[in-house]
Each structure stands twice: as structure tokens, then as C-alpha cells.
Amino acid sequence: MGRTTIHDIAKELNTTAATVSRALNDHPSISAAMKExxxxxxxxxxxxxxxxxxxxxxxxxxxxxVVIPSADISFFGSVIHGIEMVAKTHGYNVILFQTNERYEDEVQGIQTLLQSNVDGIIASITKETSNFDHFLEVKRRGIPLILFDRATDELGVSTVVIDDYKGAFMATEHLLQQGYTRIAHIAGPSHIKIFHERLRGYVDALAAHHIKIDEDLITYGKVSIESGRTCTQQLLQLQKNRPDAIFAVEDFTALGAMEAIKESQWNRPGQIGLVGFANEAFSAYITPSLTTIDQQTALMGQEAAKLLMDQQQAEQHHEKSPQKIVLEPLLIQRQSSMRRQTKQKTAS
Amino acid sequence: MGRTTIHDIAKELNTTAATVSRALNDHPSISAAMKExxxxxxxxxxxxxxxxxxxxxxxxxxxxxVVIPSADISFFGSVIHGIEMVAKTHGYNVILFQTNERYEDEVQGIQTLLQSNVDGIIASITKETSNFDHFLEVKRRGIPLILFDRATDELGVSTVVIDDYKGAFMATEHLLQQGYTRIAHIAGPSHIKIFHERLRGYVDALAAHHIKIDEDLITYGKVSIESGRTCTQQLLQLQKNRPDAIFAVEDFTALGAMEAIKESQWNRPGQIGLVGFANEAFSAYITPSLTTIDQQTALMGQEAAKLLMDQQQAEQHHEKSPQKIVLEPLLIQRQSSMRRQTKQKTAS
DNA sequence: CTGAAAGCGCTTACAG
DNA sequence: CTGAAAGCGCTTACAG
Known part of the structure; x- marks a missing residue:
């Protein structure tokens, strides 16, 4: 009864625990025969x-x-998938802690992880968090910290984010290439960085193609299906300069927009182009399937984990300066933005 | 420099580490003043x-x-969400290990967890697993083990599953209540337990309503969109006794069925009823929205964690006999099964 | 190449 | 109510 220890092995072999430990850890000063x-x-x-x-x-x-808002959100599920995969190959285990977007839970999570002496922390901060003392404590203890998606520059740590600006630029440019010329944007609250970046990408893409920005074509929604629907109804009521395409700040907004378009008189395929952002689980399966920007979520987790693994090595030698990884967004072309409705499958 | 230990506190107060430890752990034999x-x-x-x-x-x-196939599958993301929430409130942390459906990874995962001296394990076994020695080792060590969803009776441990039979029964009965009478079933491979249970639920629901089983209306698919489409095309070609409704074994199959129906001549709303199973992320957002069976995934995680917490207490006293928790499926009524297309929103 | 010894920071019977 | 002491199972400078 009771688990075997190195002492049991030592006794069996008439040697000491020290030697057994060294042998099992492949210590160079142990003879090959002994190790065997x-x-x-x-x-x-x-x-x-x-x-x-x-x-x-x-x-x-x-x-x-790993500290995330919730494993029940597909984005984060995908990221922890990537993190755990990489961690495992380096011999690391992952402790998961969910904040449910609550600042207090985040503080408590960091504390528990510190008590557990984790070798590093990967986190995406809650929407509520404005005080970063708990993260500073992590730094003060010399524990490597990586932030992803919801990052902040305030801490001076390595981050992994997606290039929202570029994603929006690509989405808008794609609509232009399809021949749409009056492209509207349903934006999100501008004080949230990612939404602001997407707005910038939209504006700059139009500018790059010498298209004048029409303020009437930019509307600010509340990032929901309902809001996407309402905003689209407004846009479609514009007398002159009615949009012939819409770039929505994210897929749920796009979904609402799609409903509004279908209910309108401009409901023929290819009549009003539509692109979303996020590549949500539903976006491939709705009708028409939604063109969108993929955020490479699993890759985001992998990159975060790789950064952390690098820092594990670096610790011994010298502090590495914080790195900033910016992932390329991916344009996923589907039916909703195709000008000429060619024969396609719904799912892709 | 260096973290504070109980010895530092003891020195500061001219007492001993033992007393500090007891005070912090709220040991009854320490005076209130000392604790303070x-x-x-x-x-x-x-x-x-x-x-x-x-x-x-x-x-x-x-x-x-927690050992699961992948956190990137929404079902498992939701379950670990439930597990972590409950564990946290009991002061437990969660180590996550993904198998990616590989037997070797599962064995390795269990081994790592044992090396880490976890107080309990919650797992959903891989599709590959047929040898359970690694789980038997867990039992042998006296470490509580709970299986969910992909469970087996072979181990004699507590399990949490959903009532697939009942879910299928409810789905079929719902279609009957909507007035459909020739209800087809696109089944999955029958050697997989959950699919077989769903087939049984379908058959028994018809029997309970005195409807004779028509073997022509039962078709076996491969659990994919494509398969759902093909099976449906076949079903719709039946000369006599063409089905007026389809119960698909899961939502992706149902999605394929929906496409086939839309492409057919029976594409008017309410003409052919359709119900899926799983309440996948897309099912609320496709057109028409898909009636389906919700599996209460987060609850599944919570129940598994609760069982484990119970066993933590029980350990001291006496071994508890294994419990079998069977969760109630939930019928989610949406447009795809409504006989009379009343005014409804797409999302619900 | 191997051993003897100390110690990581706690907890917990055993004394008093 | 508090203290002295042992020990959980390893790892690792220090000797030889």
C-alpha cells in the first residue's frame, strides 16, 4: 500500500535516493548502466x-x-485548446480559471494561481478591469505573464492580439473588389479599442481606393442581432446614397443586418453585400452564408503559449523584453458578399 | 526578496510556525486573540x-x-465551464487535459494527473478507448473518478449523462403534436450508444401514439451535413408514404436535411417538419431556425463537479456507491417544426 | 560516478 | 492554548 517512492527503488538496488533521483532525471554524472x-x-x-x-x-x-472570461464562449474555448496543446508538448499542465467578466474573480484567480506557484500566466482581462495591481504583483514576483486579445500596454508584458484594423481593411476592400461602391459600416461603441480599430480599417480602406467617406453610411450599433437589424433598417431608408453593401463590426450584428436585408425590397442575392467579423460558429451555416474575418483563435492560444515557453527558458539567462505578436486576420469568402451569385454550397 | 513564509510571521510575533499555521487554518485550539x-x-x-x-x-x-477530447468543441467548452464554476466555489482548481480523441493521449493525461496528485478526475472518454486500465489505476489509488457523456458501465464509477432516449422521444412526440404523421428518422451509426438510444426513443414515441413503424422512413447517415442532405434527398424520393417530417439524429445532419428540403419542391414553410438534436451554436440562427433538443451542457459539468465534491467529503467516512445522474433533455421549439408558420423572429 | 545531508514550506501527532 | 519535532518526497550543493 502507498505509492512507490525513490526510497523504495533505492532500497531495492542498495543505493541512495539521490542516485535514483539523478538517474531518473537523466543527470549527466550518472553511469549509463546505473540509469538503465x-x-x-x-x-x-x-x-x-x-x-x-x-x-x-x-x-x-x-x-x-490560464485566466479567461469563460470557457463557454467559443472564442476562448478555442484559445485554451491552442494553449493546452502547446503546453503539453513542453511538459506543462494548464490550470484553468474563469472570471465570468468579474474583476473580483480575476483578482482572486491570479491570487490562487500565485499560491499554486504556477510557472507562468496567460490571461485575457475582463471588461470591468481598470486596476492592474494583481497583474503587477505577478510581474513583481518574476512570473512570466502573457496577455491575449484583451490586452493592455499599461503592464509592459508580451501580448498576442489580432490585427483588427487590417481585418476591417480586408473586409472593406473585398466588398470594393466585388464591385460595391457605397459601403456602409455598422460600428460598435468607439471607446472599445477593437471596435475603433475596425472603424479605422474601414475608413482607411475606402480612402485607399479614393472613395469619399460618407458620414451617413457610418452608424453605431450595440453589438447585437437586434441592433444590427435596426441599424440596417435605418441605412436602407436613406433616400440618396443608399448603401449597396454593409460591413458589420461583428457577426451577430451582421446576422441582424442579414435579416433586415432579407425583409427589405433589396433582398435579391448579390443586391446588398454583407461582411461580418469573427467567423462565429453559425456564420457558415446561415443563408446566405456569411463572409467574415477569421481571428485564428487556436493560433492565438498557440502563440501565447509559445511566448510563455520561450520566457521559461529566458528566465535563467536574462529578462526578455516584452514581445507584441499581431496575428493576421483571414478573409473567409462566402455567399453574402458575392456580387454575382455563382453556384455554391451553403456550408464551406 | 523571497516570499513571506509562516516562519517570517512567527518570528515577527515571537511564536512558532506551528501556531501560525494553526491560526491561519482556523484550528479550534487557537485563541481568538492569537488568530486575530x-x-x-x-x-x-x-x-x-x-x-x-x-x-x-x-x-x-x-x-x-478534467480530461476531455477538446476544449474547441462547444459541448466540452460548456461542460468545463460548469465544472470550473462549481469547483471554484469549493476551493478547488481545475487542471485541463485534452486528448484530441487519441487513446494514447488519454492514458498520458491520466498519468500526468496522477503524478500531480489530483484529488479527483472528471473525464469523457475518447472514441478510440476500449482498454480501461488507466482508469482502473485511478480507482486502485482511491482517487474519485466521474465520467460524463462518454461514459461506460465497465468501471463502476459515477456518471453523468443526458437521457438520449427521452430527448428523441420528446422530439418525435413534438412533431406528432404539430400534426405530422409520417415522420422519418435519419439515424447515426447504431453501434454508438447515444445514436442507438435516439433511434429507440423515436421508435417508442411512434409506438406510444399507435403509429406503425415504417422501415422505409428510417435511414442511417454518417452524422454530417452532407450525409443529412443525401439521406433527405432519398427520403423525399419515396413514392408512397413520403415523409412529412424528419427527426435528425443531431443538428449537423438536420442542417443538411434543411438544405435538401429547401432545394426540393416541398420547400414551403411548415410543409416538412424538422427537428435536430444538440442545440448547436448555429441552430438558432439558420433559416428557418431549427427546433432541437438541448443537452444542458453546463449543467452536466456542474453535476459532475458536484458529484466529485460529494465524494471528497465521503472519502473520510465510507466509500459511496457509484451514482448515475441522468439529465433531462430540453425541447427547444423553433420554426423548423412549426406546422403553421406564425409570425416569429428568426433568433430565439 | 555515487553518497550523506540539508532543506523546500508547510501540517500534525505528541507533550505539556 | 502553544511549542518542539518529525516528516511529506523530492532535489541539489558539497564531498569524496
Whole structure:
């Protein structure tokens, strides 16, 4: 009864725990013969290292903490998928902590992770967070910290984000290339950075193609299906300069826009172009399927984890200066933006 | 430099680490006055317990391991959401391990979790797994194990599943109540338990309403959009007894069926009823919106975590006999099954 | 190449 | 009510 320890193996072989430990950890000063016999015996006795004991002594836990709003949001589910995949290949485990967008939970999460002596933390901050003391404590302890998506420059840590500006630029340019000329934008609240960036991308894409910005074609929504519908109804009521295409700030807004278009008199395929942003799970399956911008969510997690793994190495040597990784958005072309409705499948 | 330990607090107060430890853990034999001063000092010195050290000594880690195919699948994302929420309120952390449906990864995951001395494991087994030795090892060590969704009776552990039979029964009965009488079923591979249960629910619902089973109306698909489309095309070609409704084994199959229906001559609203299973993210947003069965995924995680928390208590006293929790499926009524197309919104 | 010894930071019987 | 001491299972400078 009771798990096999290195002492059991040592006793079996008439040697010491120190030697067994070194052998199992492939320490260079142990003879090949010794390593061999130790490993064999360990296997025979069904030995499994006690990582807790190892961690306490060595100061390394091989655990990283991930702090996200909710695993129930597909975006974050996909990111932690990427994180865990990379972490695993480097021998690290992942502790998951959800904040549910609450600042207090975030503070508590960081504290628990510090108590657990994690070797690093990857986080996406809550919408509520404006005080960063808990993250500063992480830095003060010398624990590598990576922020993704919801990042801030205030902390001077490495970040992984997607290029919202470029994504919006691509979306708008795609509509132009399809031959649309009066492209409207349903924006989100401008004080939120990602939405502001998407607005900028839209504006600059038009400018780059020498199209004058028409303020009437920019409307500010509340990032919801309902809001997308309402905004679109307004846009379609414009007397002159009615838009012939809409770039919506994200897919749910686009979905509402699509409904409004379908209910309008301009409901023929290709009549009003539409592009969303996010590549939500539903966007491939609605009718018409929605052209959108993919955010490479799993890649985002992988890159964040890779940054963290790099910093694990770097710790020994010298502090690395914070890195800023900006992922390329991907244009996913589907039916909703195609000017000429060619024969296509709904799903793609 | 260096974290505050209980020894630092003890020195500050001219007492011993033992007393500090007891005070912080609210041990009954410590005076209220002592507890008060210890807590104050701990706070002043910014003390945080080292959970690793605590775990090594006490044998309890307050960590549970969760083993799932992938966090990138919305079903599992939702379940781990539920698990983490409950675990947190009980002071437990969650280590996440993904198998990506590979048996070897599952074995390795269980091994890592055992090395980390987790206090319990919640898992959903891979499609590949047919050898359960790694799970038996968990049992042998006396570590509580809970299986959800992909469960097996072979291990004699507690499980949380959804009532697939009942969900299918409800789906079929709903179509009957809408006035459909020739209800077809696109089934999945029958050797997979959940699909077989859904087939049984369909058959029994018809029987309960004295409707004779027509073997021509039961077709076996491959659980994909394409398969749903093909199967539906076949069904609609039946000369006599053409179905007036279809119950699809899951939502992607239903999506393919919906496309086939729309492309057919029976494409008027309410002409052919359709119900899916799973309440996938897209199902509310396609046109028409898809009636389906919700699997209460977050609740599944919560129930699994609650079972595990119960067993943490029980361990001290006596082994609890394994429990089997069967969750109620929820019928989500949307447009695709409505006989009379009343005025409705697309999303609900 | 191997061993003896100390110690990571806690918890907890055993005394008093 | 508090203290002295042992020990959880490892790792790792220090000797030889």
C-alpha cells in the first residue's frame, strides 16, 4: 500500500535516493548502466514521480495558469485548446480559471494561481478591469505573464492580439473588389479599442481606393442581432446614397443586418453585400452564408503559449523584453458578399 | 526578496510556525486573540500560502483533473465551464487535459494527473478507448473518478449523462403534436450508444401514439451535413408514404436535411417538419431556425463537479456507491417544426 | 560516478 | 492554548 517512492527503488538496488533521483532525471554524472537499472526497477515497481514534492524542492511546477472570461464562449474555448496543446508538448499542465467578466474573480484567480506557484500566466482581462495591481504583483514576483486579445500596454508584458484594423481593411476592400461602391459600416461603441480599430480599417480602406467617406453610411450599433437589424433598417431608408453593401463590426450584428436585408425590397442575392467579423460558429451555416474575418483563435492560444515557453527558458539567462505578436486576420469568402451569385454550397 | 513564509510571521510575533499555521487554518485550539493578530500580521507581510508545500504535507492538493477530447468543441467548452464554476466555489482548481480523441493521449493525461496528485478526475472518454486500465489505476489509488457523456458501465464509477432516449422521444412526440404523421428518422451509426438510444426513443414515441413503424422512413447517415442532405434527398424520393417530417439524429445532419428540403419542391414553410438534436451554436440562427433538443451542457459539468465534491467529503467516512445522474433533455421549439408558420423572429 | 545531508514550506501527532 | 519535532518526497550543493 502507498505509492512507490525513490526510497523504495533505492532500497531495492542498495543505493541512495539521490542516485535514483539523478538517474531518473537523466543527470549527466550518472553511469549509463546505473540509469538503465534504475529505470527498469522504477518501471517494475510502477513508480510515478510525485510532482508536488519535486515542485516544492525545485521551485518549478511545470504548471501554467490560464485566466479567461469563460470557457463557454467559443472564442476562448478555442484559445485554451491552442494553449493546452502547446503546453503539453513542453511538459506543462494548464490550470484553468474563469472570471465570468468579474474583476473580483480575476483578482482572486491570479491570487490562487500565485499560491499554486504556477510557472507562468496567460490571461485575457475582463471588461470591468481598470486596476492592474494583481497583474503587477505577478510581474513583481518574476512570473512570466502573457496577455491575449484583451490586452493592455499599461503592464509592459508580451501580448498576442489580432490585427483588427487590417481585418476591417480586408473586409472593406473585398466588398470594393466585388464591385460595391457605397459601403456602409455598422460600428460598435468607439471607446472599445477593437471596435475603433475596425472603424479605422474601414475608413482607411475606402480612402485607399479614393472613395469619399460618407458620414451617413457610418452608424453605431450595440453589438447585437437586434441592433444590427435596426441599424440596417435605418441605412436602407436613406433616400440618396443608399448603401449597396454593409460591413458589420461583428457577426451577430451582421446576422441582424442579414435579416433586415432579407425583409427589405433589396433582398435579391448579390443586391446588398454583407461582411461580418469573427467567423462565429453559425456564420457558415446561415443563408446566405456569411463572409467574415477569421481571428485564428487556436493560433492565438498557440502563440501565447509559445511566448510563455520561450520566457521559461529566458528566465535563467536574462529578462526578455516584452514581445507584441499581431496575428493576421483571414478573409473567409462566402455567399453574402458575392456580387454575382455563382453556384455554391451553403456550408464551406 | 523571497516570499513571506509562516516562519517570517512567527518570528515577527515571537511564536512558532506551528501556531501560525494553526491560526491561519482556523484550528479550534487557537485563541481568538492569537488568530486575530496572526491574520493581521500575515496580511501586513503580504503572506500567501504556498499550496505546494501544504499539499505535500497534507496529501490534499485541492486540484481536480478534467480530461476531455477538446476544449474547441462547444459541448466540452460548456461542460468545463460548469465544472470550473462549481469547483471554484469549493476551493478547488481545475487542471485541463485534452486528448484530441487519441487513446494514447488519454492514458498520458491520466498519468500526468496522477503524478500531480489530483484529488479527483472528471473525464469523457475518447472514441478510440476500449482498454480501461488507466482508469482502473485511478480507482486502485482511491482517487474519485466521474465520467460524463462518454461514459461506460465497465468501471463502476459515477456518471453523468443526458437521457438520449427521452430527448428523441420528446422530439418525435413534438412533431406528432404539430400534426405530422409520417415522420422519418435519419439515424447515426447504431453501434454508438447515444445514436442507438435516439433511434429507440423515436421508435417508442411512434409506438406510444399507435403509429406503425415504417422501415422505409428510417435511414442511417454518417452524422454530417452532407450525409443529412443525401439521406433527405432519398427520403423525399419515396413514392408512397413520403415523409412529412424528419427527426435528425443531431443538428449537423438536420442542417443538411434543411438544405435538401429547401432545394426540393416541398420547400414551403411548415410543409416538412424538422427537428435536430444538440442545440448547436448555429441552430438558432439558420433559416428557418431549427427546433432541437438541448443537452444542458453546463449543467452536466456542474453535476459532475458536484458529484466529485460529494465524494471528497465521503472519502473520510465510507466509500459511496457509484451514482448515475441522468439529465433531462430540453425541447427547444423553433420554426423548423412549426406546422403553421406564425409570425416569429428568426433568433430565439 | 555515487553518497550523506540539508532543506523546500508547510501540517500534525505528541507533550505539556 | 502553544511549542518542539518529525516528516511529506523530492532535489541539489558539497564531498569524496
Amino acid at each position: 537499472i534504475v529505470r527498469k526497477t522504477a518501471h517494475q515497481l510502477n513508480y510515478q514521480q510525485n510532482r508536488i514534492a519535486s515542485s516544492l524542492r525545485s521551485g518549478k511546477t511545470f504548471v501554467i495558469g | 493578530i496572526v491574520r493581521k500580521t500575515a496580511h501586513q507581510l503580504n503572506y500567501q500560502q504556498n499550496r505546494i508545500a501544504s499539499s505535500l504535507r497534507s496529501g490534499k492538493t485541492f486540484v481536480i483533473g
